[in-house]
Structure formats: structure tokens, C-alpha cells
Amino acid sequence: MKPSYDSSSDAELIALLRDEDHNAFTEIYRRFWDKIFVLAFNRLKDQAEAEEIVQEVFLSLWKRRETLQVQYSLNTYLSTAVKYQIINRQSRNYLKTQSDLSLASLPEQGIDSTQLWFSERELKRQLDYHVEQLPEKCRLVFKLSRELYLSNAEIAQQMGVTEKAVEAHITRALKVLKGKLHFGIPLISYLLSK
Template sequence: MFNATMSLYDTYTDGELIQSLKNSDEAAFTEIYHRYWKLMFAVAANKLNDLAVAEDLVQDVFADIWNRRHTIAVDGPLRAYLAVAMKYKVIDARLRRSRITAHESRAAEMPEAADHSLEQKVHFDELRNKLARLVADLPEKARLVYQLSREEGFAHREIARHLQISEKNVEYHLYRAIKSLRIRLGQIFFMLVLGLFLFASTY
């Protein structure tokens, strides 16, 4: 029975699979996975040169699709939709790798600190973690634009090329991100960001 069902889904178009997925059809989801996981894995592995991370990203993309199955909106080919989803996951992975490398470099170069310096570092880490949690809650494009701009130092033109959007869209998403963070952090927003910048520049 299962094999007969799966062979039936083999004949479905991508659009039909998406419609079935919206009704929590696990067989449709499984067919989408089998139809596209190799392509997704190849894209991630080629971009990151790390097979283990690529495999994790494939699982993340499909987990996101299942979690958003009731509201998923695929405008255009499913292949293109999945490629864009993977592109954002790859960018996220690169950002995480970049932050880890930068943190390890600063830690390696940091001399033995006095007690007050350690207290400052603890305070800095708390502020940075608070901001990171709020940034993680931003809408996906706003979060990526903010991270590329404020954390990686990319110019608007570079971000636009990286995300394949216009510079106007970059400005919009950055404005949206900063506005959201300012509202959620209140008056301490600019003090927090300035404090992070000044403290980080000393290491």
C-alpha cells in the first residue's frame, strides 16, 4: 500500500505536492524531500565545502518547510523556491563561521586581563547576546541585511549583490531591522550598539 501511494505521488506536479503539503500530507512532503534533497545538498556542499554542514542545512530547510506547511507560499517553480531558501541558510552558516573565527582570533590575541577588564568583557558578552537574540527574531531578509551590514561591514551594494535584491530593498530591510530593534530595546538601543562597537574595537 505504501509503495503504491508513493508511486502515485511520483506523478504529482510540484504544485500538487505543495497543495497536499498544506493539508499536512506527510507523503507529499516525503516526495518533495526525495525529489530535491540531492540538489539542495549539492548546492550547500559546493558553497561551503563542508559536507556535514551541508547535510545539516538540507535538514534545516526541509524542517522549516514542514513547520510552515500551512502558510507556505511558493510563487514560481519549487526548485527556485528551495534554492533561495538554501541560499539564505548558506549565508547564515557563513555568518556564524565568520563570527566564530573572529571571536577565536580576538581571544587568542587578548592578553591576560585584569579583574575589571574581565568584568567589562562579561558585560559586553551579555549585551552582545541580548542583541543577538533580538536580531535572530527579525524577519529573515531584515535579519540577513542587518547582519551583513552591521556585523560584517558590507556596503549596501555588496549586500544587494549577495542577496540578489536591489539597493533600495537593502535600505528598506535595514531600516525595518533597526526600527524593530530600537522599539524592542527602547532608549538603550543606540547606547547598546555604540557600546558594543567601542568595546569590540579595543580587542
Template sequence: MTAYNCLSDLELLDLVKSDNESAFAEIYERYFGVLYLHAYHRLHDQDEAKDLIQELFTYLWSTRRVLEPKTNFSNYLYTWVRNRVLNVIAHKQVQEKYLSTLPPLDSSVESLTDHRLRERQLAAIIEREVALLPPKMREVFMMSRKANLSYKDIGAQLNLSEQTVRSHVKNALKILKARLGILFYLFIIFYK
């Protein structure tokens, strides 16, 4: 069994090139903390710093077979992080400059738009779940909820007993409650 923590960076890199995940894990353990601190010190955002370092390790793994650092490996990693941090900062500056040129938004319009977007998303989720119901149950359920027909009217149209219609609607609600979880209660409000 190889003691990966005793190997040099270049030895680990050679093993990583041959798809050795344990060697990669050692590089990750060796450098994640210090690279994270390096990125965080410049970005002052924990999530952004973690994302950047995760991106680095994803990049390292995906390019492992062709990876040939021109300097020593730690310098290569620090340089990669520094360049990415500079890119992030430059992007933020461009973004801030652009946003400062936009006219201020009316917050009531923004919240109304946000509310409508969430309502459409909720409706799409509900429609998708209703579409997954068994055909007859879906038909009965839609007639009950969308067309607002009584159980008696639905039964007459589909040649079903009122009790069968009631059972279809009850079972549909039970299935939807299980699938939608907390969204089910919003569904009740939405489909009233």
C-alpha cells in the first residue's frame, strides 16, 4: 500500500495522470485549504472562493493526462488561482459598471414579476405531476379541478358512479400530496 502523503507533488502528479484517484485525493487534501485561503483573501467571499477552488480541481482531473506544469506544481496551482481571481474581479467590475448604467427598478414591479415567475414555475410543476397520473384518474381530476364540475356531473359525462369519481379525485390528491410535498399545500390554493 502506497503512503501517498510521503510522495512529492510530481510523483503524485504522475500517478494522477494514470487515473489514480487516491493520488488525486492527496493533492486535494494537500492544497485545498491553502488555495482556498489564498482565493478568499482576495475575493472576501467564502462561496466564491470554494467554487473557484472546486473549479480548479475539476479542471485538474479533467486534464490530468495532458497536465504538464512549466514550474513546480504548487506555483502552477497558485498561478491558476491568482489568474482566476483576477478574472472574477474584472468580471465583477464590468458587471457593476453595467448595472450602474441601468435605471433604478421599481421594487413593486420587480416583486410582481418575481411573484408571476414563481407562480408559473409552480403551475408547471403541478401540471407535470398531474400529467403523470393514470389517464382516467387524470381526466376525472381535471374535470373536477379545472372545469369545476361536480362529482355527479363528471359521473354522468364519463358514465361512472359518483363514488368512483370521488375515489379518483381522492386518490389523485393522495398521489399529488406524496409527490409534491410542501408544494401540495400551494397546489390546493392554486387549484381551488
């Protein structure tokens, strides 16, 4: 018997999606596209950029369908994914702006692109080092949030703590990293996405 996609629950759609059911993916797209587009547009104030972000989120959803872990709702999962895509994009733009400013101040002969690559690599190495120096719980929460892209609620449930505790650990980690590395949170977010 063919499933009724429009009346399927999130859990049913996810199960079908894991089995490469294109109709389940289409239903998820139909059901959530408007909601997450509005979220992206409200943050970016640019229709084309918001549409790109939403497309990237759905492309990622399809690529990760076999290993997809959604503990609450698809709406929460997709909304969180949009927020991370926006942060990553803003971080890349910030780094590009910083690089352009640095390049503008260089002598006429310019700079070797290899040198820029090594600079970014060194910053990433420093960031990784300082993340490892964070207190154990703080480090674990930070990694679950920034590397595995779990929501605060998912982390709280997994670690048996409150969402407020999760937020406090992330805030503490970002404050420590910003102080140790002497550069802003957008650049930290960008380097974490590499």
C-alpha cells in the first residue's frame, strides 16, 4: 500500500527518506520550504541569498538521508540547519572581507595564495588547540554544537543537563576562544566549518 505522504508524521517521512523515497523528500520540501525560507530571509534580508541557503539545507538533507538523526521535529532540525548555514556563510564573507582588507594593505607585489592558505591553516590549528584546552563538559558541549550541529535541546537531552546549561557552556567556550585567539566569533565559526 502506497503511503499517504501529506498525512505522514515527521518520523514516518524521515523513515521513508532513509529508504531513498523521493516522494517523502518532496513532501518534506513542500511542507517546510516556506517556513525555513522566511527564517532565512528575516535574517539575511536578501531573497536570492535566502533561497540559496534553503536549497543548500535541502541538498544536505538529501545527501545525509541515510544517517539522518532527528530527535525532535523536522521543523526544529531544518530551522537549526538554516541558522548554521547562515552563520557559515556570514563567516566566509567576514573572512573574505578581512582577507581583502589585508591584501589592500600589502605592497604592490601582492601576496602568495599559499601564504594565505597557511595563515588560515595556522589559525585553525590554534583554534583546535584552544578548544581542546576547554574544561571537559564545556569542550564536549561546544563540539556537539559546532562540529556535529546538534541543537541545544538535543545536547541537553544527550548530556542530561538543561538547555540553559548548554547555552552557558557554549557562551563560555566562545568567550574563552575569543580571548585566547583575539579574533571575532564569525571567524571562529568559519574556521570550525573547515
